[in-house]
Amino acid sequence: MIVHRIACCCLFFCLCVVFSQQNALAHGGVVEEDDLCVIKVNYLRAHFKVYQPRATGHEQYCEDLPSASESIFVMEYQHDSLSQMPIDFRIIHDVTGKGRFARLEDVYKIADIDSATVFYQPPVIEPDVYAVNYEFIEEGDFIGIVSARDPETGKLYAAVFPFEVGFTGFGYWPIFAGLLVLIQIHYLYMSGRLKRWYGKSSTIVTGFAICLLLAPPVSFAGDVVVTYTTPDGDPQLNRMHSWILHIENESGTEVEGATVEVEGGMPEHDHGLPTKPRVTEELGGGDYKLEGMRFHMSGYWEIVVSVTTDDGTSIVIIPLRL
Amino acid sequence: MRVSASRVVVALAVAIVAVVAWQRWPASPPKWTPVEVAMLRSLWIESLPELPPDPSNAVADSTIAAKFGEQLFFDTRLSSNGGISCATCHQPERRFTDGLQKGQAIGTTDRHTPSIVGTAYSPWQYWDGRRDSQWSQALVPLEDPDEHGTDRAQVVNLIAQDETYRATYESLFGELPDPASSDRVMLNTAFANIGKSIAAFERMVMPTPSRFDEYVRAVVEQDAGSQQRLFDDDEVRGLKLFIGEANCTQCHNGPLFTNHEFHNTGVISFPGDVPDKARVAGVREVLRSEFNCLGIYSDDVEHRCAELRFTRTGSTLTGAVKTPSLRNLENTAPFMHKGQILTIAEVLQHYNEAPDAMIGHNEAKPLGFGIRELHQLEVFLGTLAAPVAGLSGADGILVEN
Numbered sequence: 001m002i003v004h005r006i007a008c009c010c011l012f013f014c015l016c017v018v019f020s021q022q023n024a025l026a027h028g029g030v031v032e033e034d035d036l037c038v039i040k041v042n043y044l045r046a047h048f049k050v051y052q053p054r055a056t057g058h059e060q061y062c063e064d065l066p067s068a069s070e071s072i073f074v075m076e077y078q079h080d081s082l083s084q085m086p087i088d089f090r091i092i093h094d095v096t097g098k099g100r101f102a103r104l105e106d107v108y109k110i111a112d113i114d115s116a117t118v119f120y121q122p123p124v125i126e127p128d129v130y131a132v133n134y135e136f137i138e139e140g141d142f143i144g145i146v147s148a149r150d151p152e153t154g155k156l157y158a159a160v161f162p163f164e165v166g167f168t169g170f171g172y173w174p175i176f177a178g179l180l181v182l183i184q185i186h187y188l189y190m191s192g193r194l195k196r197w198y199g200k201s202s203t204i205v206t207g208f209a210i211c212l213l214l215a216p217p218v219s220f221a222g223d224v225v226v227t228y229t230t231p232d233g234d235p236q237l238n239r240m241h242s243w244i245l246h247i248e249n250e251s252g253t254e255v256e257g258a259t260v261e262v263e264g265g266m267p268e269h270d271h272g273l274p275t276k277p278r279v280t281e282e283l284g285g286g287d288y289k290l291e292g293m294r295f296h297m298s299g300y301w302e303i304v305v306s307v308t309t310d311d312g313t314s315i316v317i318i319p320l321r322l
Numbered sequence: 323m324r325v326s327a328s329r330v331v332v333a334l335a336v337a338i339v340a341v342v343a344w345q346r347w348p349a350s351p352p353k354w355t356p357v358e359v360a361m362l363r364s365l366w367i368e369s370l371p372e373l374p375p376d377p378s379n380a381v382a383d384s385t386i387a388a389k390f391g392e393q394l395f396f397d398t399r400l401s402s403n404g405g406i407s408c409a410t411c412h413q414p415e416r417r418f419t420d421g422l423q424k425g426q427a428i429g430t431t432d433r434h435t436p437s438i439v440g441t442a443y444s445p446w447q448y449w450d451g452r453r454d455s456q457w458s459q460a461l462v463p464l465e466d467p468d469e470h471g472t473d474r475a476q477v478v479n480l481i482a483q484d485e486t487y488r489a490t491y492e493s494l495f496g497e498l499p500d501p502a503s504s505d506r507v508m509l510n511t512a513f514a515n516i517g518k519s520i521a522a523f524e525r526m527v528m529p530t531p532s533r534f535d536e537y538v539r540a541v542v543e544q545d546a547g548s549q550q551r552l553f554d555d556d557e558v559r560g561l562k563l564f565i566g567e568a569n570c571t572q573c574h575n576g577p578l579f580t581n582h583e584f585h586n587t588g589v590i591s592f593p594g595d596v597p598d599k600a601r602v603a604g605v606r607e608v609l610r611s612e613f614n615c616l617g618i619y620s621d622d623v624e625h626r627c628a629e630l631r632f633t634r635t636g637s638t639l640t641g642a643v644k645t646p647s648l649r650n651l652e653n654t655a656p657f658m659h660k661g662q663i664l665t666i667a668e669v670l671q672h673y674n675e676a677p678d679a680m681i682g683h684n685e686a687k688p689l690g691f692g693i694r695e696l697h698q699l700e701v702f703l704g705t706l707a708a709p710v711a712g713l714s715g716a717d718g719i720l721v722e723n
Binding site: 050051053054057058059070072076126128129132133135214234237238269270271272273274275276277278291292294296297298299307 | 364472570571574575576579581582583584585588590591593594595596597602603606616628629631632633636637638677678681682683685713
């Protein structure tokens with residue numbers, strides 16, 4: 001048993017070293033964090049993904065690409081500044097000789113970067129999402145370079161990521177990993193630990209679930225009560241209409257002079273209202289005119305009303321089924 | 323051994339007979355619940371409300387303007403090469419589409435030609451809603467180098483040169499400004515008026531009742547005989563899925579089978595293009611368009627323009643395109659905003675899988691249906707086909723109401 005254990009530990013350790021090295025070294029400015037592929041252009045971050053729609057449809061890649069075909073590189077900003085910066089995107093043949101270890105300094109050392117360039121997208125400000133399309137005509141080792149210039153300071157930020165086109169996968173590593181897991185499960189089973197562990201963890205899970213169930217329901221209503229009427233008749237699908245919001249505090253006093261903001265959406269569909277309704281007029285007596293309401297789907301909606309007075313902000317959620 | 327073998331044969335035979343009988347047994351007339359009947363009613367063409375007024379277009383409901391607009395719609399002189407009219411891409415015999423992935427005029431356009439049938443009901447035009455009226459939309463292709471390839475001065479000049487056009491224009495809008503005039507506002511006003519005339523024609527292009535609508539009437543009137551005559555079992559089941567499990571009516575709702583809103587459903591990018599940013603960019607464009615509802619060329623002097631004033635902007639609209647109507651899909655393939663998907667069966671397969679969006683976030687959830695359900699949905703969609711109103715026959719003469 002002890003031999004078994006030592007063998008497993010050694011194999012596991014080797015595997016961890018190999019995988020962690022691949023992650024650390026292979027990706028340059030692109031790293032995987034919490035299952036999300038992230039590009040770091042200095043301190044500016046964006047969700048990074050590559051598609052080969054003609055070859056593999058909606059399959060996403062973080063970096064290495066399976067074949068020489070049309071490739072779409074997408075950056076979804078996690079940092080607002082990138083949406084205001086001119087960004088350029090360059091793909092070069094790996095002429096640094098450093099392969100996966102290539103860094104920005106190595107790229108700067110290339111005397112004639114243009115002749116190594118296979119694709120260049122000149123600087124452009126993309127306010128929403130950055131995407132380029134390049135069709136690789138050959139397999140090989142490439143380096144991607146993303147630069148963004150801060151319009152105020154003039155400072156240039158860049159990220160470099162070496163990658164391979166015609167990437168053949170992890171070779172035999174998945175088989176090794178599978179084997180390791182099997183050996184480990186076999187060992188745990190034989191030693192009786194699996195059962196003991198399962199017994200313990202199920203108690204914990206059950207305990208947690210009971211705690212969740214016993215917890216008091218979260219109340220969103222603060223110290224104000226919001227009711228509404230619809231002077232144009234009941235809300236109808238796809239029709240713009242107005243609401244009159246009536247706001248009182250808990251003791252029944254009408255709330256006047258408040259700043260009222262309204263948001264809303266369908267929690268089951270992860271999207272908001274199709275419009276951006278606004279309170280356009282305070283009618284007095286705790287009444288506020290809310291214009292620009294429109295629902296474009298039937299189902300469950302939540303309208304979130306935030307009421308700000310000198311005493312602070314209260315949030316009230318109005319549920320609505322259409 | 324012998325006995326058990328014969329038992330197996332008997333058991334098999336019974337099983338086969340049972341399966342065949344179950345499949346062939348005449349289905350009892352479907353029972354629609356009150357909720358389902360209400361949903362069917364909401365999709366019925368008879369529930370289509372009266373055409374909403376377009377306060378931004380003073381001649382929207384003028385018959386003279388509509389006839390003038392129809393002539394302009396089919397006039398190839400409104401192009402730099404004398405060969406392109408609106409009808410080059412919006413072909414009446416193809417329900418105002420062109421059967422191509424992307425529009426082909428002087429050059430190739432960026433997206434698939436959308437139909438104009440029923441678009442008078444939509445607060446937004448174009449797949450990305452970058453215009454907020456039919457008239458302001460009609461102006462854009464005229465000046466697009468890949469479409470008509472002309473410009474506003476040339477368009478106004480054509481009206482000035484054609485005596486009939488000039489007379490009609492002046493009866494509607496007053497004196498036509500000199501096309502060579504350097505007064506930008508006067509030129510733009512005349513250009514906008516031309517768009518408003520085209521829109522007056524487009525406003526009349528509407529869908530007509532389909533077999534589906536007859537079926538809904540039979541359901542509403544509880545006429546079981548007509549229901550059975552109008553829809554076969556697969557069509558009924560397809561309709562049940564459409565308003566139920568398949569969640570189609572989340573977006574394809576109302577009598578035009580569209581909510582006129584913008585949704586990202588993760589359609590794959592077009593070969594050679596980056597994924598379409600669509601509404602997130604379109605909303606920015608409509609807000610700054612000089613021909614929008616709040617602009618000086620709009621006739622809505624009170625500037626009600628609720629859609630424009632209360633429109634949503636921002637990154638949640640990334641990759642969101644306008645829900646198209648599902649009436650009259652027949653003869654309008656290919657589908658989606660760049661014609662990426664060639665058949666209805668493949669469109670349904672796309673929603674069955676609901677892959678992650680390349681940019682933004684796919685709002686649809688995978689359906690996980692089998693082949694049978696997908697087929698039922700497809701045959702149901704076929705029941706929505708019907709001729710287009712607004713034109714009579716192939717000669718394109720407007721129907722007099």
